[in-house]
Amino acid sequence: MAQDLIKLEVQAGNPITAGAKRIIPFSRSLRISFPGFSGGFIWNRPDSILVIDSDGQEQQLAVPDLTRIAQIAFIAFGLIVSFIIWLYFRPKG
């Protein structure tokens, strides 16, 4: 059986009952495995939740990773400002 090198999938978990509401959790996982190599790498993170009210109304709520967003924002800001500094001060001519 051929195994995928990279596999990205969204999975739904078992519904959780909270009072009159039902919560269905979703996770997003990335699996990387190399052919001829036993083992691999898995990155699994919460994606969103689906809240179903007693009257059947559905609401999807994202699960944001603020730490990751802030880290990426700071590093991107640092790289962009460094590039601007280089553009401004680079030797011309």
Added chain:
Amino acid sequence: MDENTDIKKDMEMVDDASASIDTIKQTLDKFLDTADVSAVYGQPIQNGDTLIIPTAEVLSGMGFGLVYGGGRDAEGDAGSGSGGGGGGRVLSRPVAVIIASTDEVRVEPVVDITKVALAALTASGFMMGMLLRMMGGPRASKES
């Protein structure tokens, strides 16, 4: 007599290999469990009318290898053996908490201030490093 001994040794080798493969299968199953939804959503905690569900990001990596084989020495005696090894790491980090009360369901993010501060310091390191390098460059060339 010799043939029987060889067959016994071969069987022992197969048993050894089977035991190793079983261990690897069990480890691999545990590794693959980290890709399941239950790995990132914790057990719900009931606190009065409020239900709290912790969530986390899980990163895991694993690799292993197994070899087995047999042979005969100079006197013609058969021997066999197997060996293997592996290693792995699982990292987990809280991401958010889902709070379900009677009125509403909300998601409260968990911010790791230390990681954010380290990213900010790294970014300021980029900027300061570039600024010092670029400002120092022309001055150094004028002096020379």
